[in-house]
Amino acid sequence: MKIGLRILLGYFAIVGVAAWFLLYVFVEQVKPGVRATMEDTLVDTAYLLALLVADDVKAGKLGESTMLERIQSYKRRKIDVNISGHAKRALNYRVTITDAQGIVRFDSFGRAVGRDYSQWNDVKRTLRGEYGARSTRANPLDDNSTVMHVAAPIMDGPQIIGVLTVSKPNATVQPFVERSRKIILQRGALLLGLSLLIGCAFAFWLTHALRKLMRYIADVEAGKKAALPPLGNNEIGTLGRALESMRHQLEGKEYVEELMHTLAHELKSPIAAIQGSAELMQEDMPEAERKHFLGNILNQNARQKQLIDKLLALVRVEKQQRLGAPEPVSLDKLVALARTDLSLTLAARRLTLVVRAQELTVRGDELLLRQALGNLLDNAADFAPEGSSIALDVERVDGQAVIVVRDQGAGIPEYAQARLFERFYSLQRPHGAKSTGLGLPFVREVMALHGGTVEVGNHADGGACARLRLPVSA
Template sequence: MRIGLRILLGYFLIVGLAAWFLLNVFVAEVKPGVRSTLEDTLVDTAELLAGVVAEDMKSGALRASPKLAGMHDYGRRRVSVVINGVTKRKLDYRVYIADARGIVVYDSEGAATGKDYSRWNDVYLTLQGKYGARSTRTVEGDDRSTVMHVAAPIMDGERIIGVLTVAKPLSSVQAFVDRSQRKILQRGTVLLVLSLLIGLGFAWWLARALRQLMHYVSEAEAGHKVAPPALGNNEIGTLGRALHAMRTRLEGKEYAEQLMHTLAHELKSPIAAIQGSAELLAEGVPAEEARRFLDNILSQNARQKQLIDKLLALVRVEQQQGLDGAGPVGLAALLDQVAADADSRLRQRGLRLLLNAPAQLTVRGDALLLRQAVGNLLDNAIDFAPQDGAVRIELARDAAEAVIAIVDGGPGIPDYAVERVFERFYSLPRPAGAKSTGLGLPFVREVAALHGGSVTVANAEQGGCRAELRLPLPLTL
């Protein structure tokens, strides 16, 4: 299924579900809302009429009251009124009055006069001083035949002497309910159709932009010359420009130059180790030490070859989310190897290496890349440490991370350079006057990221610079 169709279906599903839910809520709430409004009106009417007939009820002259005659005439009147699109042609109120025993003494329709209504809720509850109301179907099982009754007490001071009930059939307002529900459904349908059209337009635009981007990627992958599509200043346009910039950088001279600088920089340490060992051999040393230096030369030579292969492999996986073929790496043994690699440089500068690795910590990763990364940090420390001073390497555990810290006693990082030490080709002058390529720390940061870790370089509290390489510790190896 194409991505445009997926987006359209997902969009329409969300909009459809939301519209269905809202329409159901609105339609379901129309009827009880109208009923509540009707009941509120009946309460006002019942209270008003109860007050009107109270004096006649107290005096016992209710039957001869002209007010009842007026109520009786009310039922015979005919009207023709259009209310919100619905024509009203008759008056629907029914009024009956019951005495203190619940016996109906007046009924505007004349059907219930003399009957005992004391057990109907409207009369029963009102005689007890409560709110009396009921809804009763005139036809069993037919909700449309429901009649709502609301009663009000007829008072003689604080005493209830009767009950006046106003009744109105719900069928009289059903037309308004039906009309409101019909309008909601009609307009909801229109809204749904408009949403579908908007979704179609959005899906078409997105699918078209993605097709253009896919065509560009396919052409670039095939090695053809193709200009990036004009996709505007949105996220897809930004992605297209980023892909084009990436392609340009990968294919351009700048990337090749950076790679050569990186290779040259990273080969500096093994070459220096080989040269130092060779110079010591040339001076003449005991056979046992000569054998150790020769082994170091062979080891460093092999390391150069491995380093080139690994750096080329790193170029290929720079944009990947993880390393291929990662395995367990013992950090204490790794630090011993790094210390051995730097032995000749330390001797040349008269530096002592203080290695403190009491914790037996193991991480998953690429041993050669980690060795080179720690070696880069140690090389920096050796460059900045004062002559005849010391460099410390510490291995510790911090929660779920292994922390490798390398501390020198040098001048530290100037304030202006704190935020720039990880920039490519940015380098601070060494105390001895040498200048690096500025690729060591960016390389360490890349290796740390590939291993899911991080690296920081900051001024140490006791002076000098402290570099920390943090690597996550696996739950199981």
């Protein structure tokens, strides 16, 4: 199954489920919402009528009450009202009054006078001083025959002397429930249809763009000369440009040519020095001069080996996309190892390494981090004045482990600051030596693998300062 069809079907499934869920919730909430509104109206009506008939109930003159006579004649009144497209031809309120024992003393329909309603929830709860209401079927076999009853107490001061109940069939509001359901379903179907049309348009656009990209990939695999088609400035266009860049790198049009050209240039100097020394040693010369030229050959050979070893290490980390199996690395241990690695250089140049380190742990490759920190310390030792000190600080800042290496040298010239991370670029050391120019690029690649960063610049108080930032392990 093609990816465009998969996306379309997935989109349809998500929209369909979401639409069904929303429509189901809306439709199912319409009926309870309408009935709750009706109950609220019945409460207001019951309490108003209970207050109006309280004096008649207290006096025991229900049969002579003008108010109750009018309520009884209310049922016979004919009306012609249109409510939201629904015709209403009759009034549906029924009013009953019970005494303090729950016996019906008045019924606007004239059906229940003398009956005992004391066990019905509306009367029973109201006589106890609680809110009384119930919904009861007029026909036990018909779900649609339910009638809502809401009661209010008839008071004589603090005493309840009776209960007035107002009731209304739930069927009277059913047309409004069905009308609301119909509208929701119609609008929901329209919304679902529009969503599906949008999904089709999106799937067509995505499939069309992917087809162009796949044709380009097929041409590249076949070895044809293919140009990247226009894909726009969206994610697919970004993916296409990334593939184009990867293609150039894999074909060696940039990376390998630059690397080999620079390497050949860097090796010219030691090779020429070795050749010159070897040619001179073919002639007769004093033993001291012979030893001098032999030492020069060995030094230049060591320089070539160092250059090649560091270049191979840099290529490995540049090609590595992620760490294989990151492990907890104690920065205390890492600093101790780096101090040991640098001990001979420190002794030879009478340098002091001043360490201030917090106990922190990061996740990563201990060997790579050790090499990266060693490169920074080597640089600091090369530029630090003889007899001075190098500061190595480890602290936690904003959830990151920050490693700072600072020397007391002359600092980095302004012209060199933008080129510090270029391969093979290096500055002349105060003692005349020159590095491979691969140390800082190696550090940058190691930091990228560990999700960290490296910054190199001049410290405000003098000297160069390198700063590593790594995520702290939880």
